[in-house]
Amino acid sequence: MPDRPITPPGVDVLDVKLFGADNLSCSYLIDAAEPALIETGPATVFDTLRDTLTARGVEPKHVVLSHIHLDHGGGIGHIAELFGDTTIWVHDIGAPHIVDPSRLVASARRLFGDALDTMYGEPKPVDEARIKIIDEGSVIPLGDRELHVLYTPGHARHEVTLFDPDSRVAFVGDTAGVCYGDAWQKPATPPPEFDLDAALDSIGRVQALRPELICFTHFGPANESALEEAAKDLREWDGLLRPLVLRGADEEELIAALEPNVGEPPGDPSFVRAAVELSSNRNSLLGFLRYYRKNVIGDA
Numbered sequence: 462m463p464d465r466p467i468t469p470p471g472v473d474v475l476d477v478k479l480f481g482a483d484n485l486s487c488s489y490l491i492d493a494a495e496p497a498l499i500e501t502g503p504a505t506v507f508d509t510l511r512d513t514l515t516a517r518g519v520e521p522k523h524v525v526l527s528h529i530h531l532d533h534g535g536g537i538g539h540i541a542e543l544f545g546d547t548t549i550w551v552h553d554i555g556a557p558h559i560v561d562p563s564r565l566v567a568s569a570r571r572l573f574g575d576a577l578d579t580m581y582g583e584p585k586p587v588d589e590a591r592i593k594i595i596d597e598g599s600v601i602p603l604g605d606r607e608l609h610v611l612y613t614p615g616h617a618r619h620e621v622t623l624f625d626p627d628s629r630v631a632f633v634g635d636t637a638g639v640c641y642g643d644a645w646q647k648p649a650t651p652p653p654e655f656d657l658d659a660a661l662d663s664i665g666r667v668q669a670l671r672p673e674l675i676c677f678t679h680f681g682p683a684n685e686s687a688l689e690e691a692a693k694d695l696r697e698w699d700g701l702l703r704p705l706v707l708r709g710a711d712e713e714e715l716i717a718a719l720e721p722n723v724g725e726p727p728g729d730p731s732f733v734r735a736a737v738e739l740s741s742n743r744n745s746l747l748g749f750l751r752y753y754r755k756n757v758i759g760d761a
């Protein structure tokens with residue numbers, strides 16, 4: 462396995478210590494005439510992120526979300542409140558849910574129950590006037606550099622990748638899954654929106670930008686080859702799961718089929734627990750099952 466690449470000058474990885482774990486989830490700080498923050502993490506890590514930004518003396522002028530899942534953008538309202546001049550950039554499908562997070566919270570609560578409060582906390586609403594919608598091909602101007610927006614659905618319908626053409630860094634959110642340690646990777650395929658065809662297409666579109674570095678939210682920079690690996694993993698999962706699903710295998714059998722392919726994330730037991738809490742094999746399987754029901758079996 463190749464060692465992790467170094468982040469280029471002007472791109473800082475801010476570990477938000479999600480679930481108290483190191484190197485599980487991050488925000489990226491882009492140093493520019495108008496500094497930008499990519500991802501805020503959930504409301505539960507707001508204090509950590511605020512303290513990190515304060516210690517650096519940085520006030521971001523732009524905050525961009527790859528998508529609005531709570532682990533990526535649940536803290537956006539807190540950050541918007543703290544930095545009153547900051548422009549918030551988000552996909553148009555995501556925008557109504559950061560203005561009024563109630564539906565987002567209700568659906569997360571159905572999934573996580575009371576654990577939601579300790580996992581992700583309560584988002585605060587963002588004033589609509591602060592939001593700018595990002596479209597495919599939008600350019601986010603940071604003064605002396607810029608971020609280009611590429612729609613990369615698959616993990617979520619409204620997922621985007623941000624590309625910095627100067628440093629050739631692609632900030633992919635969860636477009637290519639997660640990547641820990643020295644390139645241990647796993648697809649991130651949650652229900653209800655995971656779409657295999659869109660995910661593979663999106664990975665190909667990021668590759669077509671010829672990025673030199675891939676910045677995962679979970680976690681940190683990786684070499685460009687991580688994209689090919691992400692596509693390979695998705696195809697392998699599909700190859701394992703599809704025939705079993707078509708012959709009516711149950712959830713347990715399907716998870717057992719995935720386990721040897723996935724292995725265990727690298728790290729101590731507390732990191733492994735946190736990584737599973739963030740993205741379990743069961744949750745990933747449910748995303749695939751929903752995709753098959755919609756697109757293969759045709760009963761959803």
Ligand SMILES: [Zn+2]
Pocket residue numbers: 530532533635678679
């Ligand atoms: Zn995520």
